[in-house]
Amino acid sequence: MRNLWALVALAVCIAAPCSTAGAQTTAPADLEQLKALVAKQAETIRDLQERLTKLEGSSAAVGAQVADGPPVPTMTLPGPTSRPPAAGQSGAASALPDIAVFGNNLGRMLTAKGEPSRSQFRISELELALQQRVADGVLFRSTLAAGEGADFAMGLEEGYVTFTRLGVPGLGGSLGKRRLPFGKLNSIHPHAAPYAETPSAHRYLADPDGVAGNGVALNWLLPVPSLFANLELGAVRVGASDAVVARPDVTGATLPLGFGATGTVPMGRLWLSRALNTATELEMGSSALAGKADSGDAVRLVGADVTLKQMVGAFSRWQVQGEALWHTRRDAGSGLSHTRSGAYVAALYAPDQYREFGLRYDDSRLPWPLEGGERLLSLIWSNRLTESSLWRLQLAHGDRTTDALLPSRRGLTELTLQFVWGAGSHSHPLQ
Amino acid sequence: MRTRSALLIAVAAAALSLGRAGADVTVITTDTNLADIAKQVAGDRASVESLARPSDDPHHVVARPSMIVKLARADVFARIGMGLDMWADAIIDRSGNAAVQPDGKGYADCSRGLKALDVPSGKIDPSMGDLHPEGNPHYLLDPAQGILAAGNIAAALIRVDPAGQPYYHARFLQFGERVKSGLQRWSATLKGIPSRDVVPYHKTWAYFLARFGLREFGVLEPKPGVEPSPGHVSALAQAMKQVGVRVILCELFRAKRWPDLLASQSGAVAAFVPTSVGADPQADSYIAMCDTIVQRLAGAAR
Numbered sequence: 001m002r003n004l005w006a007l008v009a010l011a012v013c014i015a016a017p018c019s020t021a022g023a024q025t026t027a028p029a030d031l032e033q034l035k036a037l038v039a040k041q042a043e044t045i046r047d048l049q050e051r052l053t054k055l056e057g058s059s060a061a062v063g064a065q066v067a068d069g070p071p072v073p074t075m076t077l078p079g080p081t082s083r084p085p086a087a088g089q090s091g092a093a094s095a096l097p098d099i100a101v102f103g104n105n106l107g108r109m110l111t112a113k114g115e116p117s118r119s120q121f122r123i124s125e126l127e128l129a130l131q132q133r134v135a136d137g138v139l140f141r142s143t144l145a146a147g148e149g150a151d152f153a154m155g156l157e158e159g160y161v162t163f164t165r166l167g168v169p170g171l172g173g174s175l176g177k178r179r180l181p182f183g184k185l186n187s188i189h190p191h192a193a194p195y196a197e198t199p200s201a202h203r204y205l206a207d208p209d210g211v212a213g214n215g216v217a218l219n220w221l222l223p224v225p226s227l228f229a230n231l232e233l234g235a236v237r238v239g240a241s242d243a244v245v246a247r248p249d250v251t252g253a254t255l256p257l258g259f260g261a262t263g264t265v266p267m268g269r270l271w272l273s274r275a276l277n278t279a280t281e282l283e284m285g286s287s288a289l290a291g292k293a294d295s296g297d298a299v300r301l302v303g304a305d306v307t308l309k310q311m312v313g314a315f316s317r318w319q320v321q322g323e324a325l326w327h328t329r330r331d332a333g334s335g336l337s338h339t340r341s342g343a344y345v346a347a348l349y350a351p352d353q354y355r356e357f358g359l360r361y362d363d364s365r366l367p368w369p370l371e372g373g374e375r376l377l378s379l380i381w382s383n384r385l386t387e388s389s390l391w392r393l394q395l396a397h398g399d400r401t402t403d404a405l406l407p408s409r410r411g412l413t414e415l416t417l418q419f420v421w422g423a424g425s426h427s428h429p430l431q
Numbered sequence: 432m433r434t435r436s437a438l439l440i441a442v443a444a445a446a447l448s449l450g451r452a453g454a455d456v457t458v459i460t461t462d463t464n465l466a467d468i469a470k471q472v473a474g475d476r477a478s479v480e481s482l483a484r485p486s487d488d489p490h491h492v493v494a495r496p497s498m499i500v501k502l503a504r505a506d507v508f509a510r511i512g513m514g515l516d517m518w519a520d521a522i523i524d525r526s527g528n529a530a531v532q533p534d535g536k537g538y539a540d541c542s543r544g545l546k547a548l549d550v551p552s553g554k555i556d557p558s559m560g561d562l563h564p565e566g567n568p569h570y571l572l573d574p575a576q577g578i579l580a581a582g583n584i585a586a587a588l589i590r591v592d593p594a595g596q597p598y599y600h601a602r603f604l605q606f607g608e609r610v611k612s613g614l615q616r617w618s619a620t621l622k623g624i625p626s627r628d629v630v631p632y633h634k635t636w637a638y639f640l641a642r643f644g645l646r647e648f649g650v651l652e653p654k655p656g657v658e659p660s661p662g663h664v665s666a667l668a669q670a671m672k673q674v675g676v677r678v679i680l681c682e683l684f685r686a687k688r689w690p691d692l693l694a695s696q697s698g699a700v701a702a703f704v705p706t707s708v709g710a711d712p713q714a715d716s717y718i719a720m721c722d723t724i725v726q727r728l729a730g731a732a733r
Binding site: 069075076139165171220221227228271273278283309313315352354385389425427429 | 560
C-alpha cells in the first residue's frame with residue numbers, strides 16, 4: 001500500500017514538472033501566434049455577427065410585408081398579347097344573365113271620394129329585368145312587366161339588343177322593343193324615376209306608361225370637341241295605348257290618351273350636354289315622334305328639355321329640370337291642325353346619400369279634341385333605404401279639370417306614397 | 432422671308448409632333464387612385480384623366496354625358512371592377528368605342544387577379560344590405576394591391592401601344608418598388624399602435640386591415656349601404672368601451688354626424704382619411720395618400 005502511494009506521488013511529481021516544463025518551452029513563440037489567432041477569430045465572429053444582424057433585419061422587413069398580411073402581388077405583367085376575358089356585368093362565374101326584380105307600390109291618399117284607388121296602398125307594377133352581353137359589342141336587355149292597369153298580365157315592356165361595334169367610331173344601334181328616347185323621362189322605368197307621380201305633360205301628351213316602340217334605331221355620338229352631342233334616329237312600330245278616354249265629339253267613341261299614333265313611327269332625339277366645370281353639367285335635348293292615329297289623323301309630338309345639375313359633394317347634389325311637350329293633331333276630316341302643350345319644371349336637392357327633396361310645377365292640357373288639363377304644385381320627399389329600395393311621398397296641390405286619369409277637382413290636395421323595392425343586379429341606359 | 436416662314440412652320444410642326452409623341456395614348460379611369468397609378472406607369476407616353484372626382488364616393492358617382500365624350504376618345508379604360516363602379520357601364524355602352532368595351536384591347540378591370548375578401552357564401556339578398564357578390568371591392572386601399580392594378584393597367588397599355596412595352600414595364604417595376612418600400616414604412620408605423628381594433632364607417636377597409644394586421648371590431652353602418660341608427664350606434668359604443676377600441680375610421684367624404692355621435696358615446700377618436708388621390712392636399716399621389724391614411728390612423732390610435 002505504501003508502495004502504491006509512493007508510486008502515485010512519483011507520477012504526480014514527474015507529471016507536474018513535465019507539463020510545466022512543456023508550457024514553458026513553447027510559450028514565447030506560440031503565445032503570439034495564439035493571440036493573433038484569437039484576434040482573427042474574434043474579428044471573424046464580429047463580421048459574422050454583423051452579417052447575421054443585417055440578415056435578421058432584412059428578414060424582419062420582409063416578414064413585415066408578407067407575414068403580416070396577404071401576399072404582395074408579384075411584379076410580373078400579363079402577357080403583352082393577352083386580352084381580358086369577355087366578362088358580363090357581374091357574376092363572372094355564372095352563365096345566367098343579370099336578373100333583377102323591382103316592385104313599385106303606390107298609395108293615393110286624399111283623392112276624391114269614390115275614386116277606386118283612394119286610400120289604398122298596393123302594388124302598381126312588378127318588373128322582371130334581364131340583361132347580359134351576348135357577343136362582342138352586343139348587349140341584350142329585356143323587361144317583363146305586370147301592371148295594375150292590365151290586371152297584372154305579364155307583358156314584354158322592353159326586349160332589345162344594342163350594338164356598339166358598327167364600324168364607325170361613336171355609332172351604335174338598337175333592335176327590338178323599348179321605351180323610346182323621348183325627353184328625359186319617357187325611357188326611365190317608373191321605379192327609377194325621381195317622382196312618385198309622372199309629370200302631367202308626359203301622362204297626358206305622351207303616355208301614362210311611357211311610349212314604347214318596336215323597331216330599329218341608330219345612335220351616333222357626333223364628333224364635336226368638348227361637347228356631348230348625340231343624335232338618335234329610328235323607325236319603330238307603336239301599338240295602341242292602354243289608356244283611353246271618351247271622345248267628346250263622337251258618342252261612344254274612345255280616344256287613346258297621349259301621343260295616339262299607331263303603326264310605323266319615325267323618331268329622333270338630339271341630346272347635347274356640356275360640363276361647365278368638374279361639378280356642373282348643362283344638358284339640352286329635343287325629341288320628335290310622328291305618326292298616324294287609327295282615325296287617320298296625323299299626330300306629332302315634339303319635346304324640348306333642359307337639365308342643370310351640380311354635384312356639390314360626394315352625395316349632395318341639386319338639379320333643375322324642365323321639359324315642354326307639344327302635341328299636334330291634324331284632323332283628317334277638316335285638315336285643321338290643333339296643338340296642345342304641357343310642361344313641368346322641377347328642382348331636386350339631395351343633401352346626403354339617403355334623402356332627396358323636390359319641388360315640381362306641372363301644367364298640361366290634354367291633346368285635341370279632349371278638353372281639360374292639370375295644374376299642380378308638388379312637394380317630394382324621398383328616403384333611400386338601400387341602393388334599390390326607397391320610400392317616397394309626393395304631396396300635390398292644384399286644379400284638375402279632366403277625369404281622364406284621376407277625378408277632376410279644383411283646389412285638390414293629393415298625397416301619393418310610393419315604396420320601391422328591388423333585388424338583383426341591374427343597370428339602366430344613361431338618360 | 433419665305434425661307435424664314437417655312438423654317439418657323441417646320442419648327443412649330445416639329446414641336447407639335449414632339450408634344451404628340453409625348454402623350455399618344457389616352458387613359459380614362461373611373462377614380463383618381465387608378466388615375467395616379469396609371470400616370471406612374473404610363474409616364475409621358477399617355478394623358479390620364481379620371482371620370483370621378485377626388486371628393487366622390489366610388490359607389491355613388493353620377494354618370495354624366497360629358498363622361499361619354501371622354502370615354503369615346505380613350506385608348507385605355509381602367510376601372511376598379513367588382514361592381515364598385517357599376518355606374519360606368521352606362522358610359523361604356525354609350526361611348527361607341529370598341530377599344531374600351533369589356534372585350535376590347537384597351538379595357539382594364541384592375542381587380543383581375545385579385546384574391547377577393549368578404550366574398551359572400553350561400554344565398555344573398557337585399558336584406559343583407561348592398562353586398563357585392565364578387566367580394567369586397569375596396570382592394571385599392573391595400574397599398575400592395577396598387578401593384579396589381581398597375582400590372583393590369585400596364586398590360587392594357589402594352590396591348591394598345593406595343594412599342595412602349597419596355598418603357599411601361601420599367602415604370603411598372605419602379606412603381607412596385609416604391610410601394611414595397613412604403614409597405615415597410617407603413618407596417619413599422621402601424622406596429623406601434625396600442626390597439627389593433629378599429630371601427631370603420633363602411634366595410635371599406637377589409638384589405639387595408641388584413642395587410643397591416645388590424646381588426647375590424649364592428650362597423651358603423653349596421654349593414655353595407657344602410658344608414659346608421661341611434662340604437663346601433665349606442666350598442667356599438669358600449670361594446671367599444673368594454674374592449675377599449677380607440678379609432679373610428681371614416682372616409683373623408685362621409686358626413687360627420689354619425690362618426691361624431693359614436694365618438695362621443697364610446698370615447699374613441701373619429702379619424703377622417705382620404706381614400707381617393709386628391710381628396711386631401713396631402714394625398715396628392717397614391718403613395719402619399721397611403722402615407723396620410725397611416726399617419727392619421729396612427730395619430731388617432733395613440
